[in-house]
Amino acid sequence: MSKYKTKVVSTGRFIPDKILTNDDLSKMVDTSDEWIYTRTGIKTRRIADESVLELAYLAGLDAIKKGNVDKNDIDLIVVATITAEQKTPSIANMVQKKLEIENTQVMTFDLNAACTGFVYALEVASALVQTNFNKALVIGVEKMTNVVDFTDRNTCILFGDAAGAMIIEKGNDDIFFYNDSKGDLTDLLTVDDKIHMDGRKVYQFAVDIIPKSINRVLEENNLTLDEIDYIIPHQANVRIIDSFIKTLNLDRDKVLINIDKYGNTSAASIPVAIDEYKDDNANSVKNVLIVGFGGGFTWGAAIIKI
Ligand code: UT7
Secondary structure, eight states, rough: OOOEEEEEEEEEEEEOOOEHHHHHHHSSSSSHHHHHHHHOOEEEEEEEEEOOOHHHHHHHHHHHTTTTTOOOEEEEEEEOOOOOOOSSSSSHHHHHHHOOOOOSSOOOEEOGGGGHHHHHHHHHHHHHHTTTOOOOEEEEEGGGGOOOOOOOOTTTTTBBBEEEEEEEEEEEEEEEEEEEEEESSSGEOOOOOSEEEEEHHHHHHHHHHHHHHHHHHHHTTTOOGGGGGGGEOSSSOOOHHHHHHHTTTTOOGGGGGHHHOOOOGGGGHHHHHHHHHHTTTOOOOOOEEEEEETTTTTTEEEEOOO
């Protein structure tokens, strides 16, 4: 059980302008709007001209502006991503440079937990701000078009580009985590040069693990679903989301679904959704449960106050 005392200072996002529709994709591979929408819930996804660094920077800047944060108060930057154009320096390190943060001491690093990346990164940052770090900028960013094979209809219809960010500090709100992984399903979803995936097996794993993760984070912290105002899941397939809604007998209005607009943006999907949710609920603090799963396999859930 992991529980920390934090405060979510602000959130932000950056969504690239360029839209790729299902009809566009049906001109590239043998597919159709009807197949994609009924099997995944996706209508459009975004394609970035920006680099992973620029996407991350713009989401971070949005969170800084929305929270009226002095950028020089930030002394920890953690970036969850699997699509950086180069292995080193880290995106987090370059975000520090681009933001011109002039602190005497700043720790910056990237974290790879595929689509669970943001939930993992948030736990790492939440733990570190319990020590002597002041403010942490946590970013989930993905330029999936860097790794998508646009000749493979099994994968190219699913993914999109985006970035989301959150600034946290030590505070009075409880934040609960259950993060986990399993290393024996590594070949079901891999990205070397391009992404390879056994969609059906990933799907089966997801529909099993998501309700279990939600129950686990609640049970370990003696909470019930009734105490959760809203659920923000990783956006991989609307059928995966509808499956856990059914398993847990949830009210669909209490679950954020934006996959129709953005597709699967991997580590960016949860922070982008959180920021959209926050825009619509600016003046109320709510108990929000986030849940993700991805390659590895990795999975995790957290309960935060936003
Ligand atoms: O963030 C985590 C990462 N990934 C995921 O969460 C993905 C999880 N998996 C999925 O979302 C689904 O498995 C997919 C959307 C990838 C595929 O849906 P499915 O219902 O599992 O389809 P399937 O792979 O079982 O394929 C059904 C049929 C096949 O044809 P046959 O063998 O029945 O003749 C495929 O060849 O659909 C065919 N197909 C397509 N047809 C039109 C596969 N992709 C396409 C396509 N357009 N894009």
